[in-house]
Amino acid sequence: MVTVNEAKEKIIANTLLLATEIRTLETSLGYVLVKDILASFSLPSFRQSSMDGYAIFHQDILVNGTALTITGEAKAGERSVQNVNKGEAIRIFTGAPVPDGATAVIMQEHTAREGGQVIVNEFPVQSGKNIRNVGQQIAEGAVALPGNTLLCPGAVGFLLGLNVDTVEVYKKPKVGILVTGDELVKRGDALGYGQVYESNSAMLIAALKQEGIYETEVLYAEDDLDATIVALDALSGRNDVVLASGGISVGDYDYVGKALEAVEAQTVFYKVKQKPGKPLLFARKEDTLFFALPGNPASSLVCFYEYVLPALRKMCGRQDYFLRSLQLPITHAYSFDGERDEFLKATATHDTVIPLDGQESFALRSFAVANAIIYLPVTQNVVAKGDLVEVHLLPFS
Numbered sequence: 001m002v003t004v005n006e007a008k009e010k011i012i013a014n015t016l017l018l019a020t021e022i023r024t025l026e027t028s029l030g031y032v033l034v035k036d037i038l039a040s041f042s043l044p045s046f047r048q049s050s051m052d053g054y055a056i057f058h059q060d061i062l063v064n065g066t067a068l069t070i071t072g073e074a075k076a077g078e079r080s081v082q083n084v085n086k087g088e089a090i091r092i093f094t095g096a097p098v099p100d101g102a103t104a105v106i107m108q109e110h111t112a113r114e115g116g117q118v119i120v121n122e123f124p125v126q127s128g129k130n131i132r133n134v135g136q137q138i139a140e141g142a143v144a145l146p147g148n149t150l151l152c153p154g155a156v157g158f159l160l161g162l163n164v165d166t167v168e169v170y171k172k173p174k175v176g177i178l179v180t181g182d183e184l185v186k187r188g189d190a191l192g193y194g195q196v197y198e199s200n201s202a203m204l205i206a207a208l209k210q211e212g213i214y215e216t217e218v219l220y221a222e223d224d225l226d227a228t229i230v231a232l233d234a235l236s237g238r239n240d241v242v243l244a245s246g247g248i249s250v251g252d253y254d255y256v257g258k259a260l261e262a263v264e265a266q267t268v269f270y271k272v273k274q275k276p277g278k279p280l281l282f283a284r285k286e287d288t289l290f291f292a293l294p295g296n297p298a299s300s301l302v303c304f305y306e307y308v309l310p311a312l313r314k315m316c317g318r319q320d321y322f323l324r325s326l327q328l329p330i331t332h333a334y335s336f337d338g339e340r341d342e343f344l345k346a347t348a349t350h351d352t353v354i355p356l357d358g359q360e361s362f363a364l365r366s367f368a369v370a371n372a373i374i375y376l377p378v379t380q381n382v383v384a385k386g387d388l389v390e391v392h393l394l395p396f397s
């Protein structure tokens with residue numbers, strides 16, 4: 001039996017980076033860059049107006065109400081290089097190239113048009129006003145995004161603006177799920193006495209999708225050692241991570257531990273001082289990781305978020321692999337006995353955390369509305385209303 005922190009350390013120490021691949025930018029959301037990306041040209045690549053108005057030479061404006069002669073027009077997409085001379089103005093629009101000689105753009109609202117002239121109702125005018133300079137966002141040759149950046153929608157847009165069309169990223173893992181339990185019934189089938197609908201595989205697949213992991217497969221094994229070995233062997237041969245659901249406790253029909261031994265996966269730890277999820281087993285065979293998740297649905301999901309998800313994120317190159325953690329005051333007093341740290345399903349608001357009713361490991365009802373997990377180590381087994389507690393935010397929050 002290991003502590004929660006020991007379990008996390010052992011998992012992270014046994015998790016290696018996956019291979020890399022080249023992806024188009026459009027399919028790279030949620031992937032992590034392997035190397036720095038350099039800007040192959042400056043952004044903006046030309047001096048750009050940030051307003052609709054008039055491009056002028058700012059030193060022409062010596063008093064409020066100065067009149068300038070309009071000599072041309074520059075709209076966004078203008079391809080010819082224009083020029084502004086002293087005493088002149090060029091009508092200009094947002095995003096258009098600023099004519100040579102212009103040192104400021106006066107926004108339209110600060111001007112009045114009188115025939116061929118524009119009256120500038122602004123004084124003094126700063127040099128560079130409303131002009132985006134070449135390279136103001138990023139200069140040619142500079143690091144546009146460093147290696148290890150997790151690609152978000154903003155990153156996709158930024159890189160496309162730099163004409164980057166493919167990126168080298170860490171692959172996402174293939175995940176195999178083994179479902180055990182003779183009491184389980186597939187959805188759609190009639191539910192007999194003593195049976196429950198199999199829901200862990202769909203729940204785990206949903207949690208994987210939230211991480212952008214879509215290459216998943218599910219195998220079912222009846223409560224039988226040989227069947228469990230055959231299924232585990234098949235899954236371990238073609239996946240980076242294998243999640244087993246159920247059959248990991250001490251009952252006569254719990255075969256997952258023995259089957260892991262039979263497929264020569266080395267147990268790194270079995271059992272964690274925690275509630276729920278005590279019988280969690282973590283094993284490794286070469287680069288393949290095995291997590292035997294306790295069958296109780298809430299135990300399975302807590303173990304997924306606290307242990308599996310950090311490993312998956314680390315494999316994909318992420319450096320912030322644990323759930324985001326913060327301290328919040330708890331809204332209700334809570335205490336527990338025993339020697340196991342507790343994870344409580346909870347609702348976190350911007351300034352408090354509410355522990356939910358229904359913390360039993362078979363109950364998913366609380367998880368269905370939770371956006372956070374409260375982590376209470378045994379050293380904090382009595383908390384009063386308002387005490388600060390450690391809160392782990394779930395990915396959807």
Ligand SMILES: Nc1nc2c(c(=O)[nH]1)N[C@H]1C(S)=C(S)[C@@H](COP(=O)(O)OP(=O)(O)OC[C@H]3O[C@@H](n4cnc5c(N)ncnc54)[C@H](O)[C@@H]3O)O[C@H]1N2
Binds near residue numbers: 179199248
């Ligand atoms: N004598 C002991 N008994 C148990 C201990 C213990 O230390 N000594 N630990 C308990 C704890 S804690 C947990 S958690 C469970 C874990 O047991 P298993 O991993 O072997 O899980 P199962 O027995 O297969 O199932 C438990 C429970 O969850 C339901 N289940 C399982 N799989 C699914 C699924 N895919 N979809 C929906 N529901 C599922 C199953 O029907 C059971 O009700 O062991 C305790 N016992």
Ligand code: MOO
Binds near residue numbers: 278279296299361
């Ligand atoms: O892992 Mo168990 O979840 O304490 O029922």
